[in-house]
Amino acid sequence: MASITAEQEKPASVQEASPEAVVVRFAGDSGDGMQLTGGQFTLSTALAGNDLATFPDFPAEIRAPQGTLFGVSAFQINFGSSEITTAGDAPDVLVAMNPAALKTNVQALKPGGLVIADTGEFSKRNLDKAKYETSPLEDGSLAKWDVLAFDISALTLEAVKPFGLGNKEALRCKNMWTLGLALWMFDRDREPLVNWLKTKFAKNPVLADANIAALNAGHAYGETAELAGPLKKLHIDPVPSEPGLYRTITGAEAVSLGLVAGAQLAELPMFFGGYPITPASAILHNLVKMKEFGVTTFQAEDEIAAICSAIGASYAGQLGVTSSSGPGIALKGEAMGLAIMTELPLVIVNSQRGGPSTGLPTKTEQSDLYQAVYGRNGDAPLPVIAARSPADAFECAIEACRIATQFMTPVMLLTDGYIGNASEPWLVPDPSTFEPFPVKFLEDTNNPDGKVLPYKRDERGVRPWIKPGTADLMHRVGGIEKAIDTGDLDYSPATHQAQTDARKAKVDGIAAAVPAQDVCLGNENGRLAVVGWGSTYGPIHQAVRRARRKGYDVSHIHVRHVWPLPANMGDLLAGFEKVLVPEMNTGQFKTVLRDQFLVDAVPLNKTSGQPFAIAEIEEAIASFFDGVPGHAEGEVPVNDTQLPNPEA
């Protein structure tokens, strides 16, 4: 990754550079529209053909008091001319819309990186709120970076003057001015943004024109100011990628689309029961707009009603789906047990966040793995699938629908706050290439000698799905232990033992129906396997790639089917001398692997609410080869310059 500041050594006439990748962080007050700016910059980056990954970070408060440190909202994007899998370790460019944004983010900036700051916001009052005694723009404290400070507020007011907006409204256009400057810096086309603004403000053309004027003014500033200083135009070459149609997608969008596709492939209407919770609500918001695909959405009175209504819908013959985050998943636990006991299909999406309890609502963690695999009363196994990236969440959601309907079982799909909110380019798949898995309901009795046998299992241990409304197949289901085949109440010792074994065997058997575990980078055996699951994919992949370039014999294995684990998993791990498991928790998957395969899996843990930096994993890998021990207790030290910033 080249730093743009490297270009500074060259004569001023050399204004164009072409680094491989650049990390830009936009930071401002939560009312400054930074997420929107970042989102639109992402789109223009995608349209320019760069690969990218983003990291949106916003405060838990809806509108934290203006100008405060904890009210800072940031958006980081890493884009480049080769494959990008993380949002980047440290930014090359920081756009700081006020002192608080500067204070909470500048330490993350690479030495020699560029700060763009709006001097219009560096008033005494705002400096006080950010706990600066003197203005950092003037006191020399930013000496190790390049600083470009000018009055963006005044320039914006000037640009939108002809439209007669009030001062407050006019200042709201600041983010578009800044975006215009960023577009100039990275040699981007303004047209898609202009079109987007026209659509967004279709009902208020004056606002559209004002924002467009601000965007153009920012762009023109870069173009004409010919700053002798650090600002320069950079061109990032497009990534050579697979041909086809692309769009950007967030994990929440991908899950929503995957669920719709999954229900279509099962040839079932979908019922989605949800209750608002961060960061899972986006899925409910999305599905509300997809009702033409046979989707019914139900905003329930609580998390429990959300899952219970979904189970009710599954009982009545639809694909029941519910979604939440850790605390809500905890509330759903008893109902999951009922779905396991009655053997009804159900998809449960857990967009994990930091825990326990309310924990870190807007930050990310992978600490619900035990909850997913083990977290219910009784022996209550259910399959668990984990998405590795926003785009991967699409396929994972389809897979969850397939397993749920084909095996009559609840399935949990794990994503996290990072996957849910982050976006990446996505090669739009062709639906005709998807393998359908149509559901067959039982319509005639499966027992020629008498009444229907709702719990008669097939060779995979799967019972039939019988919809109420079907003639002559009336039967009762419930949470009490039941007799083999008939499902009549029976809690005799032999029956409970047999049914417990049958439920476990059914779920264990799913291992044979999922793809064998592959090695996504490196050899099938060797000295070290770095094993991950979920959103650690990006940093692990880059770290393993860098380590391999240094000549280390290390491979990356990334697990989608967390439970049951693929049938070849034990043999695969046995082919490596050592197994390293980086996780954003205290070592949950490490424990599962140790338990299942008696393998000496070594943990690398991070529980600061931040994703791994590539360097952190690289360092841990290196310690296996150079004999230098890694971090004590396998825990990564807190990095307070990374997003999300713990101070914010």
Added chain:
Amino acid sequence: MNDMTPIQTTLKDWESDQEVRWCPGCGDYAILKAVQRTLPMIGADPKNTVFVSGIGCSSRFPYYVESYGFHTIHGRAPAFATGIKLANPELDVWLVTGDGDGMSIGGNHTMHVLRRNLDCQIMLFNNEIYGLTKGQYSPTSRVGTSSPTSPVGSVDRPALPCAFALGSGARFVARGYDVSKDLPEVLKAAHAHKGAAFIEIFQNCIVYNKDRFDDFTAKGVAAENQIWCTDGEPLLFAKGTKGLSLDHDTLTLKVVDVVDGDWQAADVAVHNVKNRGLAHMLVEMPFGPFPMALGVIYDDPRPTFEGEVVAERAKLIEGKTANLGKLLSKGQTWTVEEKDAAHGLMD
């Protein structure tokens, strides 16, 4: 209820092959029979009938009815019923719950199923005690109820299920009791109501709260202490010798004597099932001089939840076709041509 073609059945057709396992003499037996008597009367079709229950003595009910049945988890039956009914509005859904299940652990869901007005019948068996867990006082137990968890008598005030239902926005509220010969008529009216129909059924727990309702159900006092509400009829009881009249000064009900059947002279109020204010007063009547109001107390239909959901969906999808390919490629897209991809995939 739903508008299906009536089906000819008999009581026997509604008996499942499962052995009924309630305590001998439990009021649940009588309620089960009343339901099995009602179902043929209303032309119900076993294949389209679903009984949904939570947990408790009452919640074993679905196992004993020859229809579809779902014995779910404690307090959550209304949520399951909501999913079932939204998935298939043609199904005729009956909820079976109790005072612990429906008013305590599941009070929240009872409230929401009523305010949403899901078309279903909700039978709340009120025995004012936790039976299945062996006799602890319940949210409807009267103050002073002795139980394993209240050895010197319970101190918390009981909830009034029908008042709770009205407060939650219920559009149908009725009362009956286990051995009442009129219970099938009440259930019939509940089924005829399109929307959530709430029926509180007083049920005698002979083991833990025996004869709790004797003050208005015992032979000698029944006539004196019960008032059966009939739409358009005067609110008379005690064989027509007493009536309920509105005290115009306090805006409350009072008991008046009726001489020679001349209820008009005594200013006895006429029952109107659409009068919500009257319903509130009837369900709140304390004991003392007042009788227990039974029968259909309130019945004023409004559009059902599932009907509104279906209509809203129709509106949202009007003119839209379900094209998955189009959905996936929504928003701003870009195309990478074959020539741009000449470098092939990366390492």
